[in-house]
Each structure stands twice: as C-alpha cells, then as structure tokens.
Amino acid sequence: TVTQSEVDLLFSKKICSTKEIHPEFCLFSSTPRNILQDSMIPACLCMFEDLGMIEKWKIPKEVLVRFLLMVRKGYRNPPYHNWIHAFTVAHFCYLLFKNARITHQLRDIELLALFVACLCHDIDHRGTTNSFQVSSGSTLAALYSSKGSVLERHHFAQTMCILNSEGCNIFKNLTGKDYKDVFILIRDIILATDLAHHLRILQDLRKMAELTKSVLRNHTVKYLVVKMNRGLIYSEFFSQGDKEKHMGLTPMEMMDRERAVIPKLQIDFLDAIALPVYRLLSSLLPETQEVLETVLSNRQKWQKAQEDGDYVYRPVATSDKEIQ
Numbered sequence: 001t002v003t004q005s006e007v008d009l010l011f012s013k014k015i016c017s018t019k020e021i022h023p024e025f026c027l028f029s030s031t032p033r034n035i036l037q038d039s040m041i042p043a044c045l046c047m048f049e050d051l052g053m054i055e056k057w058k059i060p061k062e063v064l065v066r067f068l069l070m071v072r073k074g075y076r077n078p079p080y081h082n083w084i085h086a087f088t089v090a091h092f093c094y095l096l097f098k099n100a101r102i103t104h105q106l107r108d109i110e111l112l113a114l115f116v117a118c119l120c121h122d123i124d125h126r127g128t129t130n131s132f133q134v135s136s137g138s139t140l141a142a143l144y145s146s147k148g149s150v151l152e153r154h155h156f157a158q159t160m161c162i163l164n165s166e167g168c169n170i171f172k173n174l175t176g177k178d179y180k181d182v183f184i185l186i187r188d189i190i191l192a193t194d195l196a197h198h199l200r201i202l203q204d205l206r207k208m209a210e211l212t213k214s215v216l217r218n219h220t221v222k223y224l225v226v227k228m229n230r231g232l233i234y235s236e237f238f239s240q241g242d243k244e245k246h247m248g249l250t251p252m253e254m255m256d257r258e259r260a261v262i263p264k265l266q267i268d269f270l271d272a273i274a275l276p277v278y279r280l281l282s283s284l285l286p287e288t289q290e291v292l293e294t295v296l297s298n299r300q301k302w303q304k305a306q307e308d309g310d311y312v313y314r315p316v317a318t319s320d321k322e323i324q
C-alpha cells in the first residue's frame with residue numbers, strides 16, 4: 001500500500017498542463033525518455049485531466065493519486081517491463097487520443113478502459129515470458145497455466161486487487177452498466193497483450209479493416225501498440241536465456257546471448273509484429289503516418305547495422321535478484 005503522506009504530497013500539487021511536463025508532450029515525435037521519472041505520476045494526472053476523464057467519470061482526485069501510486073508500486077524493476085514501460089505505452093495511447101480521430105471511433109467507456117489498461121497491462125511482470133512461467137513451474141503457472149496467457153491473467157488480477165483496495169477505486173462513481181463494462185473491457189485488453197494471440201488478432205483486424213474503415217467504431221483497439229525500445233528487452237531476454245541454461249533447457253535464439261544477432265532479431269520483430277500494426281494503424285488513422293515512418297527509419301538503421309556487421313547493443317548479464 002501507499003502512505004497518506006505520499007498521497008497528500010501529490011494531491012496538494014495543482015494538476016499541471018501538458019506543456020509544463022514537456023513542451024513536446026503532445027507530439028508523436030516526443031519520447032517519454034525525456035520525461036523525468038518522478039514527474040510521471042503528475043504527467044498521468046495531467047493526461048487524465050486533459051482527456052476530460054476526471055470530470056466525465058467523477059474520479060475523486062485523491063483516489064486517482066492513490067490508484068496511480070499503487071499501480072507504480074505494483075511494477076517490479078526488470079530492465080524493460082517496468083513502470084517506465086507502462087507509462088510509455090499509456091503516453092502513446094494518449095497521443096493517439098490527442099492526434100488521431102480515435103476518440104470519435106471509440107465509446108467513452110472504451111477510451112477510459114484502454115487508457116487505464118495501458119498503465120496496468122504489465123503490473124508485477126518478472127522479466128520472463130509465459131513459457132518460462134511454465135518451464136520453471138512458477139506460482140503464476142500453477143495459478144493460470146490451464147487457461148494460458150499466464151502473465152496477462154496475473155497483470156489483470158493485480159489490477160483488480162488495486163481497484164478493490166481501500167480508496168483506490170477510480171471507477172466508484174460509474175453507473176451500473178458502465179461499471180460492469182469497464183472491468184470487462186480492461187480484462188479483454190490486458191489479455192489481448194499476449195503476443196501469442198497478437199498474430200490472430202492482427203489477421204482479424206486486417207479483415208475488418210478491409211470491410212469498413214470504421215473498424216475502430218465497432219471494436220476497441222484491443223492490443224497495445226509498442227514504442228521501439230533501446231534493446232532493453234534483450235537484457236530481459238538474455239537473463240531468461242541464462243536461467244534456462246542453468247535449468248538445463250535450450251533457450252530460443254533471441255534469448256541466447258551466445259547466438260542472438262540483435263539487428264537481425266529487431267528486423268524480424270519489426271517485420272513480423274510491429275510494422276503490420278503500424279501499417280494497419282496508419283491506414284485506419286492517417287494522422288499516425290509519421291509513426292509508421294519513424295518505425296521504418298528504425299528498420300533502416302537496423303538493416304545498416306546488420307550489413308556493417310556491427311553490434312549496436314550487447315546487454316550484459318543482469319543479476320538474478322534484479323529480475324526476481
């Protein structure tokens with residue numbers, strides 16, 4: 001839990017404007033990396049305010065502050081799947097709301113669920129994958145492996161725990177149907193972040209996009225677009241590969257620091273997972289074209305690094321205690 005003094009400290013501050021957070025806060029070109037870590041919670045308050053969600057859903061400010069502090073505390077500190085990652089995804093979702101006509105395509109309750117799900121979608125991530133939960137016989141696997149999406153079910157369960165904690169239910173003033181719907185939507189969105197299902201969802205979305213350009217009108221954008229990272233994901237992947245070797249298992253190539261060629265892995269990931277998302281997004285929301293261009297230029301950089309055969313990033317083994 002969080003202390004009342006932690007809440008009071010943030011509650012007493014006026015909710016600032018996005019400009020005060022960072023001059024380019026509302027532009028796709030801005031990256032949250034240049035947002036100071038201890039201004040991320042004020043930035044979340046400012047995004048909720050700016051999106052009109054505090055007013056629309058009568059969210060008491062003190063409850064929102066306590067909820068955000070609990071969400072931040074709910075994250076561990078692996079190299080990639082940490083609170084900064086959650087904030088980055090929520091910030092990108094905010095940019096979609098601000099810069100693309102997504103807010104006219106989705107119902108208000110879907111916008112609320114999507115934004116909150118971004119903040120919560122990886123809560124208590126251990127820096128290892130679903131298959132590692134099963135192969136290491138983790139407690140999460142014992143709880144959820146019969147249903148699949150082990151980590152994502154845990155992220156949702158942790159989110160529900162926070163919302164059910166004293167003074168943290170930001171949805172307490174929602175009416176009957178909205179109250180029921182928001183939890184169902186958040187559950188669907190967080191479960192949909194299991195990349196194993198992503199490829200099917202992408203297929204379905206492509207079909208829907210063929211049918212009507214207004215696909216966003218009928219279906220919440222059920223999976224989260226990812227911002228390109230500085231390869232921190234490979235610190236996590238290689239730590240998991242080290243663990244798998246200690247367990248006598250053979251890690252996937254992308255998790256084996258002896259075999260992985262990062263430029264090649266990044267190009268494979270962009271081609272198989274990220275670019276199809278951004279192409280679909282820019283076909284549905286033309287305002288996101290610049291994001292697609294950024295990702296394509298990222299791909300070119302990796303292509304060049306591969307041709308030059310130079311290692312742009314070779315993460316060092318992180319200690320177990322950090323990941324656990």
Ligand SMILES: Cc1nc2ccc(C(=O)N[C@]34C[C@H]5C[C@H](C[C@H](C5)C3)C4)cc2n2c(-c3ccccc3Cl)nnc12
Pocket residue numbers: 193195196226229233254265266269273
């Ligand atoms: C740079 C980068 N590379 C990435 C390369 C690969 C994978 C990945 O999980 N691959 C798969 C490949 C098959 C079929 C399924 C299940 C498993 C077997 C593992 C997916 C993710 C990568 N990733 C993520 C990311 C991490 C976790 C969740 C969602 C995302 Cl998007 N964020 N950044 C990156």
Ligand SMILES: [Mg+2]
Pocket residue numbers: 121122151193194
């Ligand atoms: Mg996840």
